[in-house]
Amino acid sequence: MSDAVQRVQSDSPWEETIGFARAVAAGDRVIVSGTMPFTGRVLQGEGDPYEQAKAAFRNALTALEKFGVGAESVIRTRMYLTHARDVDAVGRAHKELFDAVRPAATLVVVSGFVDSRVLVEVEVEAFRGASSS
Secondary structure, eight states, X not given: OOSSOEEXXXXXXXXXXXXXXXXXXXXXXXXXXXXXXXXXXXXXXXTOHHHHHHHHHHHHHHHHHTTTOOGGGEEEEEEEESOGGGHHHHHHHHHHHHTTTOOEEEEEEOSOOSXXXXXXXXXXXXXXXXXXX
């Protein structure tokens, strides 16, 4: 494993506008930036916090795959919601993906996102040493 910092981009239009990478690997850690439920500019699961959470986590896990790791390597998740009423729906999506892994997790309610239709944004951190030989 290289000691160099590696970065990957995705199809998010905000990466170029704001100037950030979808994910950054440094040593054994891979950190995925805040990830919303978009495919390009198309919002997935509009109005449905469960579907938005699944889509956002899928996007984050796709970024991890570019570094050769998957959900089994996730050590921390962060979930940002615009409504406390959505905790159960987002929690259900998280459990479906990470129940066997049990990462450290944070869930907070925020006032909003750059697109008012977004109900959920997620962050993921993984440890590459967990899956390397």
